[in-house]
Amino acid sequence: MKITQAFTVEAVHRLPNVPEAHHGLNEVEGLDTPTAETIAAWIWHRAKGGLRGLCAVTVFETPMSWAEFAGD
Template sequence: MKITQAFTFEAAHRLPNVPATHKCHRMHGHSYRVELQLEGPIDPATGFVIDFFDVEHAFGPLLQQLDHHTLNDIDGLENPTAEHISMWIWDRTKPLLPALSSVKVYETPACWAEYTGE
C-alpha cells in the first residue's frame, strides 16, 4: 500500500550555478508543494500504513526550516534546485520515516522533481 501526504511552503531562492543571464539566477520565490509518499503493509490493528499525524510530526520541523525563508541560506541548500531540495528532504526525513519511498518537490503545479533514494 502507498500513501501520500502533501505539505506546502513559501520560500525564496536563486540558482547560483546558472548563467547570470538565466532568470533563475536572480532572487525569486515559489509556492512549493512537497509530497511524501510512504509504502508498506497496512497494520491490521490501526488500518494504517502509518498515521498521517506521525508523518506531519516527523516533517513539521523541516517544514518550519523551509517556510518563509531564503533557501540558499539553509545548510545543504546553497544551490536549491527542486532536485536538491527533494534530496535534502529525503536525507532528513528517511531516518524518521523508514517507510518513505518518494519525495516530490513542486516549484509550480507543472514542474517538479521526485527523489526515491537512489
C-alpha cells in the same frame, strides 16, 4: 503501500550567478544550489530515518513541474 510527501517551492530560493532578492533556501546548510531536485534529495536524506516506509519526496515548482526523489 507507497507513502510520499509533497512540498511546494514558490520563489523562496535563488540560483548562483542569477540576481534575485530571495535568500531563504540559500541560507540552509546543504542547499547551495536550491533547485527542486536538490531540495527533494535534501529532504529525503533528512526525513528517511524518521519516516519508516517513506518511498519518495516530491517538490513542486508549479502545478505542472516537479522533482521526485526516491532514494539513492
